[in-house]
Amino acid sequence: MKALRLLVLVAIIVAVALPVTVAAQDKQEVSLWFHSGQGSERDALDDQITRFNEASDMYEIVPLEVPEGNYNDQVKAAALAGELPCVLDFDGPNVYNYVFSGDLIPLDAHVSEELLADVLPSIIAQGTVEGQLWSLGQFDSGLGLWANKAMLVEAGVRIPEGLEDTWTLDEFNAALDALAGVVPEDGYVIDFKFTYEGEWYSYAFGPWIRSFGGDTIDKDTMATAEGVLNGPEAVAFGEWFQGLFEKGYATATPVDPDADFNEGRVPLSYAGHWMYNTYKDALGDNLVLIPQPDFGNGAVTGMGSWNWSITSACETPDGAWAFIDWIMQPDNVKQMTDGNGAVPSLISVLEADARYAPGGDLYLYFRQLTEDIAVPRAATAAYPAISTAMSDAINALARGEDVQASLDAAVDTIDSYIETLDQ
């Protein structure tokens, strides 16, 4: 009995003392999840959280860093378990699925006209579902071919000036053939970042399939991928893409593709803005950005990046908004994009940045995003299936598996997911 009495005593002390200690803190805690991306992104965000917590006497942000590889899976698991944080970031196209599942609340009530007027239209387009705005991001993405200027010149390959004179498919093929003659013995012609996992393949190769005349889903109905992702146009992409591996121009098993490009073993690297700082440091003025080639139906590029939203589980939406509003301040957007090389989501920041002015290293990104070249990823709750299907299919193509069968399998993955959503 003595032990029991002691236990009751402890319980009483805890019950009485706990609210006191919480009240003593005085600030409301706001939980936050973010993906552990590049180091520079983490550093910028850490700094912004610290400064927010110092400045705010109402709210205290409690951050948790989650690995990027299966970030989306963890968010979905947390949603099912009712353990979602208050604020979270996620890769753009997932917003449709999260809204469909009721995981988020709209931002319209909070966001000011002034801020909206300054945000890039592509960011607003990506965060808008059913006429409401659900997410905002500090940056948009840029996608194109990074090239080693000296090697291109050596091979006699024409470097496009802008979107108007971008490579056609024939010209791209000829460039690859010519470059094959100048790469060192331990090199290859084009790097497709096959060390990445997950979302990369949908983001990077969806636009190419579109430029070939196919797509990842029937954009009119959003009900099936049949005939679009496995139609003759997509098969033509698949056969061309597979050919690059058969000819030895590309490898599906690179060890360190970043180093391969930095050290001149590969002249072309298909990658996004996030490689800018790394490549610029290594190549300097020898680095050149080549716009997306035109594969027959006009050049198409990807867009969208990591976004911030408030979840429906949040008990302090005002605190959550205060934080999102804080990171959307021009200074904070600038700090972030200086670090990660992404396109700032605020027009005021973009215009002040020499890199995005005509003649700047990243001017092409600005043009791609503002001139209808960039196409958002499919706005459908089935997006997670598209992401998985594309990753599987592109890897299968690179390994030399049957093109039609690989694309059929991708369609099956997407369509069976849509079927379960409809139930």
Next chain:
Amino acid sequence: MQAFFEKQFGGQRGRDGLMALLMGGPAFLLLVIFMIWPFIRGLDLSTTNQRFDGAAATRLDPWYANYDQILSVNLIQLPDVPDDVPYSAPRAGWYRARTPDCKACEDEFECEIGAEGDTICANNCAQMCEKGDLIFRWRGKSLGEVGLEKWADYEIARNFSLFGNQYAIIAKDPLFWKGLMNNFYFALAVVPVQTALALLLAILVNQKLPYRNVFRTMYFSPVVTAMVIIAVVWKFLYNPEFGLINEMIEFITFGQVKGSDWLQSSTMAMPAIIIMSIWQGVGFQMIIFLAGLQDIPEDLYEASGIDGANMWQQFRFVTLPMLRNTMIFVVLTTTILAFRLFDQVNVMTPDGGPEESTATMVWYAIRQGWTQFSVGYASAISVVFVAIVLIISLIQRSIVREESALDR
């Protein structure tokens, strides 16, 4: 509490009962929380369409719909191959895959000037192109178009030709069966080889060699290393262009033998994972065999030596029979571990490998539940998986029992 036990069982026994409960309690509690309760929940979920998306779950009608989807298989005859097989895929029907040679040939037209000065181009690729695989394509509910309406829900798992007719094994979920077959392939290769190798190593490190503890530690160290780390390292070793394994093969054979594509090839991906898994796991079985070996009384060897038995006879008639129980334990645990194959597959071939050659049952359950959010369906896969492993274990045990009955 103690008073209760003392009253129920009286003095000493009551105190023992309480003690047993106290000692066993944490283990029982953990078993219930982490094994029994999740399994019951899994059984329940497997009859629903529960998803991660937060979409409301409903009980399926009929309740066994998930199991029906997983387990339905059949054998059917496919329509005959037409005389003129197309090269581009129809919605349903036969077509021929273009091989790289065929594609290259078609790209190169052979042109010559005709009799009237016009240019005639022809590419005689028929021979080259006929080597392409015959593929029967099958999209959605398009089977009615080829007269197979009855099997609209099925997909082809594998087709083959027999006496000039084309047959196909069809399943509602071919990937599950593929995973099951891959599991059997893995287990049939790993269990005998790993057991034999472990026994060999155990005998080796049981010799009175100098520094034998160093060898024991070396063989055992992969076991205590996390599988994920080992898998990442081996992924680099298997790299077809820069990997150590291919470089070694080429070095040893003076460049005569080209290395394999390993994880990139549908025939070599599973063997690659098998080799790596045996290397990783063999130390564990070795330690168990070592314990078994050290339990064999020395005088048995002395006696058999006096009777004139040579080394092989001693191994065959003393060591092996004395290791019988150890062997049973090792084979049973290795089999169960082999069927649980997941970590290395998920790290080395996250998408299930070339042509799903390394997809396993556990990988598929996690793929369905975690990536595709179909928790209900994944639960059903897990239940079927547990049932299969249970049946295999029971069969193994009954075989062992029969043999021990014969011994007497």
